[in-house]
Amino acid sequence: MTYVVTEACIKCKFQDCLQSCPATCFYEGENMLVINPEECIDCGACEPECPAEAIMPDTAPDAAKWVEFNRKYSALWPNIRKQGFVPDDADDWVEVEGKLEEHFSPAPAAR
Amino acid sequence: MTTGHGPGPKFAIVGAGPAGFYAAEALDIECPGAEIDIIERLPTPFGLIRAGVAPDHQTTKTIQDAFEQIAQRPNVRIVGNVEVDRDVTIAELAQFYDAVVLASGAPDDAPLDVPGGDLPGVYGAAEFVGWYNAHPDHAGLEPLLDRDSVVVIGNGNVAIDIARILSKSAAELATSDIAAHASERLAQARISDVHIVGRRGPLEAKFTTVELRELGELEEAVAVAESHQIPDAVGSDLSPRDRRVKGKNLECFKSFAQADPSAKARRIRFQFNARPLNVLGNGRVEAICFERTRVENGQVTGTGETLEIACGAVISAIGYRARPLGGLAVSATGDRLTNTDGRIAPGLYVVGWLRRGPSGKIGTNRTDAEEVAALIRSELVVGDKPGLAGLKPLLASRNVRTTDYVDWKKIEAAEIAAALGGEPRRKFATMHEMLAVLGA
Numbered sequence A: 001m002t003y004v005v006t007e008a009c010i011k012c013k014f015q016d017c018l019q020s021c022p023a024t025c026f027y028e029g030e031n032m033l034v035i036n037p038e039e040c041i042d043c044g045a046c047e048p049e050c051p052a053e054a055i056m057p058d059t060a061p062d063a064a065k066w067v068e069f070n071r072k073y074s075a076l077w078p079n080i081r082k083q084g085f086v087p088d089d090a091d092d093w094v095e096v097e098g099k100l101e102e103h104f105s106p107a108p109a110a111r
Numbered sequence B: 001m002t003t004g005h006g007p008g009p010k011f012a013i014v015g016a017g018p019a020g021f022y023a024a025e026a027l028d029i030e031c032p033g034a035e036i037d038i039i040e041r042l043p044t045p046f047g048l049i050r051a052g053v054a055p056d057h058q059t060t061k062t063i064q065d066a067f068e069q070i071a072q073r074p075n076v077r078i079v080g081n082v083e084v085d086r087d088v089t090i091a092e093l094a095q096f097y098d099a100v101v102l103a104s105g106a107p108d109d110a111p112l113d114v115p116g117g118d119l120p121g122v123y124g125a126a127e128f129v130g131w132y133n134a135h136p137d138h139a140g141l142e143p144l145l146d147r148d149s150v151v152v153i154g155n156g157n158v159a160i161d162i163a164r165i166l167s168k169s170a171a172e173l174a175t176s177d178i179a180a181h182a183s184e185r186l187a188q189a190r191i192s193d194v195h196i197v198g199r200r201g202p203l204e205a206k207f208t209t210v211e212l213r214e215l216g217e218l219e220e221a222v223a224v225a226e227s228h229q230i231p232d233a234v235g236s237d238l239s240p241r242d243r244r245v246k247g248k249n250l251e252c253f254k255s256f257a258q259a260d261p262s263a264k265a266r267r268i269r270f271q272f273n274a275r276p277l278n279v280l281g282n283g284r285v286e287a288i289c290f291e292r293t294r295v296e297n298g299q300v301t302g303t304g305e306t307l308e309i310a311c312g313a314v315i316s317a318i319g320y321r322a323r324p325l326g327g328l329a330v331s332a333t334g335d336r337l338t339n340t341d342g343r344i345a346p347g348l349y350v351v352g353w354l355r356r357g358p359s360g361k362i363g364t365n366r367t368d369a370e371e372v373a374a375l376i377r378s379e380l381v382v383g384d385k386p387g388l389a390g391l392k393p394l395l396a397s398r399n400v401r402t403t404d405y406v407d408w409k410k411i412e413a414a415e416i417a418a419a420l421g422g423e424p425r426r427k428f429a430t431m432h433e434m435l436a437v438l439g440a
């Protein structure tokens, strides 16, 4: 059981979710975060904190593909413990659809 | 195990709960080469992860694994079965360590200050939760659960945990690590109605949506609310975050208001806008009387109208109190030590619930501990302190039998070996049993 980050996070990356995570299981890509399903303790603390409502439990409809997505990229991206740089235009991207096809970057966050 | 007197700074952390472990981790990152000793009054670490978090929330308890990894670092040690103030003083710790970090939580109940609040059958959440979670301080509570109804006062997740544990079937609890004495007593109880009563309205309640949703999915109990108490929409004056969170809670309450109370054998009933006036009963709890309230400009005012609920027990989940460890000043609110950003005095710091008061989730203590660890590093003066090499002989001279991480693993192995059926473990509920495993 795990929570997963979904498409809505792309280019938002507000990172409010990090503060509440007891297990420090978020990983940072260039324009998105993901959760490591092996480390997540399924406590749900991050879900209500996300302004983009990007986080959902793996029991939600559609979640299966996101579990694989989160698993894949958490292995490739660096761990993020504390809020870092939030893009200036984060708010503009909350409502945008189809971000996965158009805007997702598989690159790890630059460190 | 090194009992070193190396050149690095020596830190003593008091309390092996989440705040203590996160502080150890953060100090290890801030001050490489530090020796960190976590002093804990019980032989079992993890604080409220073991003794607070509900026994049917086993996945939440897996945060223990992350804490165990911290405990296994070569420069981190658990010094268990040592109670600060009883076995050693803060002043003595300050002689042995470069900095002392208090992380002992807020373990006592805020009293239910109404007439009849001391009748048999009135319990605080700390003692009641401690009882079902096998905390040695509360294992002997023997609560009165012999009537149809129980009233739980409070509108936070602790109230929901208590109501859920009181309402789950034996089958639902079979995969939990509830104390054996509690599952036996609950199996004999015939509770049909648990009332969760809050002073304010549904939108002011501090429940999280995940916990509320879970109440809608119980085998034998249906969650019900009174539709006239549930508003249509959340107020537009709320912050975006509150609108989101309260909006989701409201969806739950609306579905509870639609629920058929007779759909299942038991009910969890939400009752809002009612504050306790007095507990009634002849020699024990028989009922509780509330006054109806209104919330105006954030203030709760009574309306004069009253509501009586017949019940055999009242459990108040209305907050916790800190202990004045070492005679240190407690804040006016009674729930934390007086401190400035985690600093109490030079070399003396506080983290977790004891710093901020009893609110926030497990992860909140991590951010908290990271802040205080950064402050400690910035103020650190490393003297030639002996650390554990100084503390151990003192404790030995007082005949304190300390326990360590390996001892905890022996206790845990014995608890797992004793588990029956689907239980993850069968917890020891007394210090005597725990220490017996260690041959002490």
Ligand SMILES: Cc1cc2nc3c(=O)[nH]c(=O)nc-3n(C[C@H](O)[C@H](O)[C@H](O)COP(=O)(O)OP(=O)(O)OC[C@H]3O[C@@H](n4cnc5c(N)ncnc54)[C@H](O)[C@@H]3O)c2cc1C
Binding pocket: A043, A045, B014, B015, B016, B017, B018, B019, B020, B039, B040, B041, B042, B045, B046, B047, B048, B049, B052, B053, B054, B057, B060, B082, B083, B084, B085, B103, B104, B105, B106, B107, B129, B158, B161, B325, B351, B352, B353, B354, B359, B360, B361, B362, B363, B365
């Ligand atoms: C009933 C309940 C359920 C909860 N459920 C959840 C949940 O599901 N999810 C979630 O995220 N959060 C939950 N929380 C909140 C979470 O447990 C707290 O945020 C967290 O435990 C606070 O950590 P702490 O280290 O400050 O205190 P504690 O966890 O209380 O740890 C304090 C430690 O100090 C020790 N100690 C006390 N006095 C002394 C002394 N004199 N000498 C030495 N040691 C001492 C205690 O034995 C204990 O081990 C719950 C809280 C409660 C009360």
Ligand code: SF4
Binding pocket: A005, A008, A009, A010, A012, A013, A014, A015, A016, A017, A018, A032, A033, A049, A050, A051, A052, A053, A054, A055
């Ligand atoms: S808060 Fe939501 S949008 Fe922001 S980084 Fe976390 S998951 Fe992504």
Ligand code: SF4
Binding pocket: A002, A003, A020, A021, A022, A023, A024, A025, A026, A035, A039, A040, A041, A042, A043, A044, A045, A046, A047, B363
């Ligand atoms: S569910 Fe809990 S453990 Fe998992 S990512 Fe969210 S906050 Fe972290």
